[in-house]
Amino acid sequence: xxxxxxxxxxxxxxxxxxxxxxxxxxxxxxxxxxxxxxxxxxxxxxxxxxxxxxxxxxxxxxxxxxxxxxxxxxxxxxxxxxxxxxxxxxxxxxxxxxxxxxxxxxxxxxxxxxxxxxxxxxxxxxxxxxxxxxxxxxxxxxxxxxxxxxxxxxxxxxxxxxxxxxxxxxxxxxxxxxxxxxxxxxxxxxxxxxxxxxxxxxxxxxxxxxxxxxxxxxxxxxxxxxxxxxxxxxxxxxxxxxxxxxxxxxxxxxxxxxxxxxxxxxxxxxxxxxxxxxxxxxxxxxxxxxxxxxxxxxxxxxxxxxxxxxxxxxxxxxxxxxxxxxxxxxxxxxxxxxxxxxxxxxxxxxxxxxxxxxxxxxxxxxxxxxxxxxxxxxxxxxxxxxxxxxxxxxxxxxxxxxxxxxxxxxxxxxxxxxxxxxxxxxxxxxxxxxxxxxxxxxxxxxxxxxxxxxxxxxxxxxxxxxxxxxxxxxxxxxxxxxxxxxxxxxxxxxxxxxxxxxxxxxxxxxxxxxxxxxxxxxxxxxxxxxxxxxxxxxxxxxxxxxxxxxxxxxxxxxxxxxxxxxxxxxxxxxxxxxxxxxxxxxxxxxxxxxxxxxxxxxxxxxxxxxxxxxxxxxxxxxxxxxxxxxxxxxxxxxxxxxxxxxxxxxxxxxxxxxxxxxxxxxxxxxxxxxxxxxxxxxxxxxxxxxxxxxxxxxxxxxxxxxxxxxxxxxxxxxxxxxxxxxxxxxxxxxx
Amino acid sequence: xxxxxxxxxxxxxxxxxxxxxxxxxxxxxxxxxxxxxxxxxxxxxxxxxxxxxxxxxxxxxxxxxxxxxxxxxxxxxxxxxxxxxxxxxxxxxxxxxxxxxxxxxxxxxxxxx
Numbered sequence: 001x002x003x004x005x006x007x008x009x010x011x012x013x014x015x016x017x018x019x020x021x022x023x024x025x026x027x028x029x030x031x032x033x034x035x036x037x038x039x040x041x042x043x044x045x046x047x048x049x050x051x052x053x054x055x056x057x058x059x060x061x062x063x064x065x066x067x068x069x070x071x072x073x074x075x076x077x078x079x080x081x082x083x084x085x086x087x088x089x090x091x092x093x094x095x096x097x098x099x100x101x102x103x104x105x106x107x108x109x110x111x112x113x114x115x116x117x118x119x120x121x122x123x124x125x126x127x128x129x130x131x132x133x134x135x136x137x138x139x140x141x142x143x144x145x146x147x148x149x150x151x152x153x154x155x156x157x158x159x160x161x162x163x164x165x166x167x168x169x170x171x172x173x174x175x176x177x178x179x180x181x182x183x184x185x186x187x188x189x190x191x192x193x194x195x196x197x198x199x200x201x202x203x204x205x206x207x208x209x210x211x212x213x214x215x216x217x218x219x220x221x222x223x224x225x226x227x228x229x230x231x232x233x234x235x236x237x238x239x240x241x242x243x244x245x246x247x248x249x250x251x252x253x254x255x256x257x258x259x260x261x262x263x264x265x266x267x268x269x270x271x272x273x274x275x276x277x278x279x280x281x282x283x284x285x286x287x288x289x290x291x292x293x294x295x296x297x298x299x300x301x302x303x304x305x306x307x308x309x310x311x312x313x314x315x316x317x318x319x320x321x322x323x324x325x326x327x328x329x330x331x332x333x334x335x336x337x338x339x340x341x342x343x344x345x346x347x348x349x350x351x352x353x354x355x356x357x358x359x360x361x362x363x364x365x366x367x368x369x370x371x372x373x374x375x376x377x378x379x380x381x382x383x384x385x386x387x388x389x390x391x392x393x394x395x396x397x398x399x400x401x402x403x404x405x406x407x408x409x410x411x412x413x414x415x416x417x418x419x420x421x422x423x424x425x426x427x428x429x430x431x432x433x434x435x436x437x438x439x440x441x442x443x444x445x446x447x448x449x450x451x452x453x454x455x456x457x458x459x460x461x462x463x464x465x466x467x468x469x470x471x472x473x474x475x476x477x478x479x480x481x482x483x484x485x486x487x488x489x490x491x492x493x494x495x496x497x498x499x500x501x502x503x504x505x506x507x508x509x510x511x512x513x514x515x516x517x518x519x520x521x522x523x524x525x526x527x528x529x530x531x532x533x534x535x536x537x538x539x540x541x542x543x544x545x546x547x548x549x550x551x552x553x554x555x556x557x558x559x560x561x562x563x564x565x566x567x568x569x570x571x572x573x574x575x576x577x578x579x580x581x582x583x584x585x586x587x588x589x590x591x592x593x594x595x596x597x598x599x600x601x602x603x604x605x606x607x608x609x610x611x612x613x614x615x616x617x618x619x620x621x622x623x624x625x626x627x628x629x630x631x632x633x634x635x636x637x638x639x640x641x642x643x644x645x646x647x648x649x650x651x652x653x654x655x656x657x658x659x660x661x662x663x664x665x666x667x668x669x670x671x672x673x674x675x676x677x678x679x680x681x682x683x684x685x686x687x688x689x690x691x692x693x694x695x696x697x698x699x700x701x702x703x704x705x706x707x708x709x710x711x712x713x714x715x716x717x718x719x720x721x722x723x724x725x726x727x728x729x730x731x732x733x734x735x
Numbered sequence: 736x737x738x739x740x741x742x743x744x745x746x747x748x749x750x751x752x753x754x755x756x757x758x759x760x761x762x763x764x765x766x767x768x769x770x771x772x773x774x775x776x777x778x779x780x781x782x783x784x785x786x787x788x789x790x791x792x793x794x795x796x797x798x799x800x801x802x803x804x805x806x807x808x809x810x811x812x813x814x815x816x817x818x819x820x821x822x823x824x825x826x827x828x829x830x831x832x833x834x835x836x837x838x839x840x841x842x843x844x845x846x847x848x
Contacts, residue, residue, distance in 0.1 A: 108757040108788050171789055175796065175826070214824040275824045283789035284825050291826030 017042040019103045021079035021090060026071055028079070030092050031099030036364070037143030037267070038112060038169055044103035045169065047112070049141055050096055050357060051328040053131055054116040057098040060138045060163070062111040064148075064280060067162045069138075072115070075100060108281065111148055111166035113138035116327055126318045128339035132329045138163035140265065140323035142332075142361060145170040145368075146282020147238040147265040153197065153211065153272035154241055154256065154578065165240075165264055165322050168282040172372055174290045181376045182302050183412045184229060186438060186555055187479040187615045189302065190603055192228035193487055194560035195259065195582060196236060196273045202583040209275035213292045220299050222589075226563055226596070227603035231296065232304040232379055234488055235260040236289070238268040240313055243320075244576055246508035255508055255576035259488065261381060262313040262347065264322060266365040269373075286373075293374050302376035304414065305369060309351060309362050310385035310421065316341050316348035331357055334392055342392055344385050346422030353386045359400045362386075367409040377414030379440070384421040387432055394425055398432055405434035416440065416482055429472030433480065441469055441481045441554065448485050449496065449519035451648075452545055454675050454727075459647045462673075466652065467631065468553035470617040477616045481554035485545045486562055489515070490572045493545060493562040496520045497538040498527060503570030506577065514573030527570060539565075540727060543598050543699040543706065544673070547729040550602040551671050553614055563599045564589040594703045601707045605696060605731070608710040611659035611666040622655070623662070627688070630658035634670075638685040648676035649724075653685050656734070668734030674724040682722050687734040693719050694733050700725035738766050746841045750780040755791030764794045768801065775807040776844040780837055782813035792827045799830060808832075812840035 019027035031046045039046045047059055057075045062068075075098040076091040092100040098114075115135050123129030140147060144167030149157075157164070200207045200215035207215040216231075223231065239260040246255045260270065269289050271277040276284035293303050312332075314325050317340060324332035334342035334350040341349040352358050369375045380386060387398035404415060419431040419439045428442050444465045451458040464471045468478025486493050491502075500522045504514045523534045523541075542565065549556045560566075561584050568574045568581045589596065606612050618631040633641035634651040641650060650673050656666035668691065672682050684693055694713035699706060708714060713733050716722070724730050736753035747770045755763060770777060779795075795811075802809045810832045814822070822828040834840035 106757055108790055171793065173793070175830075208820070209824070212824075276821060279788075279821075281789050284821070287789065287792075287825035287827075291824065294826065 014042060019044075019082050019101075021081055021088065023073045023079055024071060026073065027082065027103040028073065028092075029101050029103075030090070031101045033094040033097035033099050035143075036097070037141055037145065038167055040107060040169060040171070041101060044101050045105050045107070045110070046099065046101045048097050048099040049114050049143075049327065051098070051116055051118070052096045052331050052357070053328050054098075054118040054133065056117045058115040059100065059102070060113045060115060061102070061105070062163075062166060064109045064111055064168075073100070073102065107169045107171075108283075111168055113140060113163050113166050114327065115139070128317055128336075130330050130335060130339040132321065132325045134321060134326055137321050137326050138166070139321070139326040140165045141167040142265070142323055142327065143267055143364070144168065144265050145172075145267050146271070146285065147268040148280065150238065150240055150242070151271045151277045151280050153277070156242065170282045170286050174287055176290070176294060176374065179294045179297050179374060181370070181374050181412060182297055182300065184300075184302055184376075185479075185615070186414050187613045188607075189230045189555050190228045190606065191230045191232050191304065191482070191555065191557040192223065192226070192560060193232045193234070193306075193557055195234040195488070196270070197258075197578070198582040199560060199584055201578075202580065202585050204586040205584070206586065211273070212275040213273055213289045214275040217292045217295050220295060220301070223301060224299055226600055227607065228558065229300055230302040230304060230376070232306060232557070234306050235263065235308050235381075236270045236273060236305060237263045237308065238265040238270050239263055241272065241578075243313060243315075246576065248508055249505055256578050257576065258578050258582060259575040261308050261575065262311075263308045264313045266309070266361065267368055290373060297374065303374075304377040304379055304416070305375055306379045306381060307366075308381040309353060309365075310382040311345035311347045311349050311351055314349060316343070319348060331355055334388075334390060344388065344392060344421050344423030344425075345382055350385060350392070352390055353400050354389050354395065354398060359403065362400065363403055363407060366404065366413075367407065370409055370413050375413070377416065379416040379418065381418055382421040383417035383419055383431065384425040384427050385423070387427070388423075388425070392423065396432075401432050401437070402434055405436040414438065429469070433476055435476075438480045438482055438555065440487070441465075441472070441483055443472065444469060444481060444483045444552070444554070445485055445487075446519055448545065448548060451673075451675055452541060452548075453519065453521040454648055454677060455519075456648075457645050459641075459650050460643060462650055463633065466548070466552045467618055468614070473617070478553040478618075479555060479615045482557055483549055483552050483554040484557040484559070485549055486559040487557065488559065491518055491520055491570075492559060492566050492568055493542050494538070494565040494567045495570055495572070496545070497541045498522055498567065499570040500526060501570070502572040504573050506571060506581070507573060508576075514571075518572060528567075537727065539595065540699050542595060544675070544727065544729045546599050546602055547697060547699060547731060548673055550606045551612055551669070551731060553612070553618065556606070558599070560584060563596045564592045565595050594706075597703070598697075598707050601709060602697070605710045609659070609666050609669060610664040611654045611656055611669055614660055616661060618658070622658075624657050626655050626657035628653065628655035628657070628668075630655055632685070634682070634685060636680050636682055638683040649674040649680060651682055670732040670734065672722065672724045672728075672730040674726065674728050674730075677726050679723060679725045682724055684720055684722055684732070691734045692716070694735060695730070696733055697731040698728065699730075700728040736763065738763065740766070740770065743837075744841055744845070746776045746778050746844050748778045748780060748837060748841070750783060752783040754786045754788075755784060755794065756786065756788035757790040760790045760794035764797060767798050771798070771801055771805060771807060773805050773807075775802060775805065777802060777807065778810045778812055778837065778840045778844060780812050781815065781818060784815070784818060787818055787821065789825075792822065792825060796827060796830060808844050810834055810840040810843055812837045
């Protein structure tokens, strides 16, 4: 054999790549228990599946899409030996792992599943059961790298196939060239939370394959233009968008599980998000997603995944049997003593995250996405569940969270917790962090919203939020705080300034779903209005929110569409709508240039100023000898903030010589946020000699004077005071 | 699946008929490899390819790499739009020179000389 240089090389072959037994027309041998799942090995495929409680298992192979199995091979029995007339009693099992290698399979035309038998009688849907073994069901491999059944988004199967969700093989040899995760320091990120399909599904997107991974690639210039350097993808693990039982109120429309917070496979990308999904080829889907990630990385944009590990798409006792509950219900799920599903997730079941085997699966999943897909970070949905023990009790030192924090492969990945769950556990500020974990700071969102609409008693708490919440993250630093004013749950930014109440009737649950504490205000009219004063104030309030977000210490996150003033018509729980409630309207992007430009310049300003991106908390002290504290607080009188209960304004000065603990020299930055309904004149603090105040932004000014290109700020004629209009944010730089 | 191989102006033109997938790609790869020598110029005429799978893309990339290692050149000509999209979406297209017609492909290979 010749190598690429044409030199002769000895061809060494493994000596264990030969089959040992027959089963009907198939040649097999004992498999390897690791890695779990289906792995292409020389000459064949190694299958390995765990079950602690199953007493027997059968491998079921299908030709792609066919209803009748190609073959069913039991994992134990009398098997004729190869090249011998004898048969052997063989058990293809190691410990609790059923494993065999099957030879001569067409990798591209293969689908597979397992049948399991175990203790207990068959449990009817709706009834409780510790074990739910049912040998009539063909079960999806929990480690499947590709899952069949929902290859094309939203397509109802014309016939209900036998074993709808089957595993498929994926070639894991994508050509990454020199790409690797970017490892951007988290404090330098500006996160854009987006939904794969919603980003380009709207007819105005102008892409060739709307709603797909490939379409995002086409739109990278837009992301670059906005300036974000991290996209956080709402769930892309395979899910069943057709699982929703609700209809639209008039009954005309099936609602979907559109957002996909309901995982079927922790290792498989959502095929329906791929332009290539219709080819029923798991490798193509994986390659398409990897191509997107590679291209985003080439444009210095990190990729985070929103991962849903707290529950699965199998629902409660009435839910479908797809995988875990048929393979080993008692291991994978938290159960009550009588075999009902615990429901800390609010969706019907709870994954038994701190069972050692489940823990390993979740770690394997993260390692797989980090190494095979070059994912830069993970946001964990309802992460507090990951810190509960097998009985649901919160743990002081949860092994799963600790292992994630110290895992060698995940060592540079960002780990972000949604630090609460539906079982009442609220851990914002107290999530077990191990020096690694950041959190979605729900308190930042709530405080900023209240301050924005003029609530009393907010100024003291805003100080904490602007500083990266040292009250919550003492010892962890500002970078532990993911700051946001909107996210997929709740109102969009436009709806936050347009509605007093949620309007979720379209979700088919009589407006009972969704949160009620939105801290929103409509400024006089519920919903859209022609009143120019109200519309102007709404626009200004959106700018105010974005401006404060972009000058706060911590890591800012923007919700897709807020840059274009996207509305969901007051729906604050739009999880089920495959329509314009969720789709980004690109015509509107073109029309809303004022808001887009404002945010774009705010992002550039943040990137230009390391003083805004401190990893550690500021101290309110001068530790570099500049004569100014790193951060100081002011009011209508310089150096004299109004801390009273009825105060609605706050100003702060960042000393440029303290940027990143004095390691960088930056300009001086002064921010006035006057959320009072009256204008006030703010005395400006004196700058060091030779520096003068320049205006970067004033949200009350008419565009384009509302904001300037960083570096082109306009010199203030009056250097000692600034007249800040009502409900206005002003940002000055001293240079 | 069938390959028709001819030489036009020192360029080996390989016209592929049928499907390129796991079942056929080993055979196609062997036939293409047999045409690869030091400095070979190879044009794959894709106009008669009906379907391609992930294994097919990998076979093409392997052929390209083999040619590269031997200072050769490869051009894909007459790639149908659906295959072109498929290769673009999965990231394979960027590795290849493509030309609309066989003539343009041959010219491109001569320009490389």
